[in-house]
Amino acid sequence: MGLIGKNIFRFTLCVSISTTGLASCETDLKEVDRIAAIQAEEPVDISHNVTVVYSDSALVKAKMTAPEMRHYNVEKPYYEFQKGVTIILFDENGVETQRITSDYAIQKETEELTEFRRNVVITRADGSIIKTEELIHDQKANTFYNHVPIEAYFKDGRGNFMGSSFQADGNFENIEVQNSTGLYLFEDGQGPMFR
Template sequence: MRLIGRNIFRFAACACIGTLLFSSCETDLKEVDRIAAIQAEEPVDISLHVTVVYSDSALVKAKMTAPEMRHYNVEKPYYEFQKGVTIVFFDENGVETQRITSNYAIQKEAEELTEFRDNVVITRADGSVIKTEEVIHDQKANTFYNHVPIEAQFKDGRGHIMGSSFHSDGNFEVIDVQHMTGVHVFLPGEGPAFR
């Protein structure tokens, strides 16, 4: 009788432990399925500490750096820079002409558009700085534009202008500012033309 009681107790203990182990395995399997479902919903490749060099006919045109780049492999693929991006542009002699930094950017491959958002700063080699919350680069037309207010400051404190939006050529040499206000003293041959 004692032997049977002990065996029943052992069987019951083993059954409880087995049930606990099985239920914990089931929870782990559910977690694996949940993670797999997320990855299936969002096909994304993530690269860290990214540097991309853009060149044409062996001449470096621009260099992009970002702490993180996400490439979404969807019907209309795109790149997203959730942690910010910096792009430096160069002339044919390899001299920096301007740079763009922003806290966020998205590059839409099919549309050939790059949108910079959140604390966008364009710094020109001549010392002028343009600040805004949005800049869109149309790669096909090689133009930059936005639909939100901008402000521009010039080196040596020689002026400051503001506007409701702008449109520019790809080199920021001719910048059309809508509803422009402010003052700037241009020297002959100086920097971009604001109008």
């Protein structure tokens, strides 16, 4: 091998070693970034197969069950139920008055709001069912409302209705539906009435 050949070989070897060194440094930097990203993630506590009982003056008011509950310990803390949730509400005698189920929910502690999303079903003790894709509970005002279509099916023979959105008190006794349409029956059973 001549002098030129040796110099080319040395240059190639140096370039190869430099490239390997840079790749190694790049890998190390990626690892540092990955670790930093893990540390920067929001702190979360995850609980499985959760049951929470809410009571007031030794009276059970509600019971919540969920396959998974995530509590995010951030500036504005919140609970997230990515795998769905069921909440059963009771009257002062411990009798179930209604239950709410959804495929997803988030409870915002600071805002005192709970949002139920995807396949939200409210089942009343009388068998009436309300279905929607969104339900928001304002804990301060103890009201429920939404901004998406709603369907209601009454078991007591009053009829069925649909609407573009609604608002209700905490017991779903007074429901105000916007742009409602449906079939309603007169109390004396004389016939249907459309709205």
